[in-house]
Amino acid sequence: MTIMSSLSPRALSAPESGIVEVVNYARGREGLIPLWVGEGDLPTPDFISREAAEALTAGETFYTWQRGIPPLREALVRYYQRRFQKTLSPENFYVAGSGMQAIKLAIEAITSPGDEMILLTPAWPNFAAAADLSGARPISVPLHFANGKWRLDLDRLEAAVGERTRALFINTPSNPTGWTASREDLAAILALARKHGLWIIADEIYALYYYLGGRASSFFDLAEEDDRILFVNSFSKNWAMTGWRVGWIVAPPAIGQVLENLIQYSTSGVAQFMQRGAVAALDEGDGFVDENVARARANRDHFCDALITTNRVETLKPDGALYAFLKIDGVTDSRQAAIDIVDKSGVGLAPGTAFGKGGELFMRACFLRDPAQIAEAAERLRAYILAR
Numbered sequence: 001m002t003i004m005s006s007l008s009p010r011a012l013s014a015p016e017s018g019i020v021e022v023v024n025y026a027r028g029r030e031g032l033i034p035l036w037v038g039e040g041d042l043p044t045p046d047f048i049s050r051e052a053a054e055a056l057t058a059g060e061t062f063y064t065w066q067r068g069i070p071p072l073r074e075a076l077v078r079y080y081q082r083r084f085q086k087t088l089s090p091e092n093f094y095v096a097g098s099g100m101q102a103i104k105l106a107i108e109a110i111t112s113p114g115d116e117m118i119l120l121t122p123a124w125p126n127f128a129a130a131a132d133l134s135g136a137r138p139i140s141v142p143l144h145f146a147n148g149k150w151r152l153d154l155d156r157l158e159a160a161v162g163e164r165t166r167a168l169f170i171n172t173p174s175n176p177t178g179w180t181a182s183r184e185d186l187a188a189i190l191a192l193a194r195k196h197g198l199w200i201i202a203d204e205i206y207a208l209y210y211y212l213g214g215r216a217s218s219f220f221d222l223a224e225e226d227d228r229i230l231f232v233n234s235f236s237k238n239w240a241m242t243g244w245r246v247g248w249i250v251a252p253p254a255i256g257q258v259l260e261n262l263i264q265y266s267t268s269g270v271a272q273f274m275q276r277g278a279v280a281a282l283d284e285g286d287g288f289v290d291e292n293v294a295r296a297r298a299n300r301d302h303f304c305d306a307l308i309t310t311n312r313v314e315t316l317k318p319d320g321a322l323y324a325f326l327k328i329d330g331v332t333d334s335r336q337a338a339i340d341i342v343d344k345s346g347v348g349l350a351p352g353t354a355f356g357k358g359g360e361l362f363m364r365a366c367f368l369r370d371p372a373q374i375a376e377a378a379e380r381l382r383a384y385i386l387a388r
Helices: 018-026 046-057 070-084 099-110 125-133 154-159 183-196 253-264 272-284 286-308 334-345 371-387
Strands: 093-096 116-121 137-142 144-146 149-151 165-171 199-203 229-234 247-250 323-328 362-366
Touching: 018 334, 046 272, 070 093, 070 247, 070 272, 093 099, 093 253, 099 125, 099 165, 099 199, 099 229, 099 247, 099 253, 116 125, 125 137, 125 165, 137 154, 154 183, 165 183, 183 199, 286 323, 286 371, 334 362, 334 371
Parallel strands: 116 137, 116 165, 165 199, 199 229
Antiparallel strands: 093 247, 144 149, 229 247, 323 362
C-alpha cells in the first residue's frame, strides 16, 4: 500500500482549486496585474489593526468564548440593525475562523453523508468542495445566461429537489456572476424551501456591494422566526480583512449548542485579539465600506465599458459583488486562456472552469483594486482580445 492509497478517499477527492492553479503558475511575475482572487488591494484600515494590536499587547491571548466574545456578538447585533433593519439577539451569532469555515460548519450542521445540497452555478468552487468533504452531494443548478445577463430558472431549481435534498445554498450577490436575486426571487426560493422542509444556507457576503442603490435584497427582509436559514458571512470583503480569517454565522438560537460544539472540535474559537479588531470594523467601519463600494462601482463601469466596446465580449455590468464574468469570443478552454492571458498580457484572471456548470467559457476578473491598475488591465485585455 502506497502512502497516497492509505489516505481517506474523501480527502483524495478534494479538487485542486482552478483559481489557485493559475495563481501558482504566475505568482510573483514582474508587472502582472492580479485580478484572479476575490480581494482588493487595500490593507486593513489602521483603526481595525490598532484595536487588535492593543488587545494582543494587553495579553488577550488565552482561550476564549467558543461562540465569539460578547462585545463582538453585540456589535453584530448593532450592524444588522443598522444595515439590514433587523433586530437580532447576540444568541443568533457564532464567530467562525473565516467565512469559509462558516460555510463548512453550516453544511456539517444540516447534512449527513449521502444527503444532497443544491447550489446555483457558476459558483465559487469552495461551496461544492465543502459539501463533498462533509460527505454531502452537491447538485448544480445552472443560472440561465442570455444577452449578457444571468437569471434564475425557478422551475429548474424545483426540479432538482429530491428525496435526499436537505439544503439550498444561495449566494447573492453572486461570486462569480454578479447575479443578484430580486426580492421576488428570494420569496420564491423561501417558499420552495418551506414547501419541501429544506434548509437555506444564505451567503450574503456581498450584500453591500450592490450597484443599483442601497443594499441587495436579503432573506432577512422576508424570513419568519421559524424559517430554517443559516446566514454565513465574513469580514474579508467589506473591511479588507481577507488574511484575518474571521467570519460568522447567523442562526436560530435553538441550534446554538450544536454550532458551539462544531466550533470546539474544529478550531476551539477565534483568537480574542482578532475579534477585538472585528468589533472595531463593525462599529467604526461604515465609512470605509461605503468608500470601498463606491470605488468598486467606478472600477466596474470603467472595466466593463472598455471590454464591451470591443464587441467581442459578452457580458453586462453586474448588479452586485466584485467581479466581471466575461465571455470572450473564441475562448473554448478558459483554463488555457487564463494561462495565455497571463503570458501575453500580464493580467491574472480566474478561469470559468473553476466555477462549475455554466462557467466553462467565462473568465472572472475582480475589479476591487487601484483605479489606475484597473484601467491598465482593461487596456491590456482589450489589446489581447482584439488581436485574437
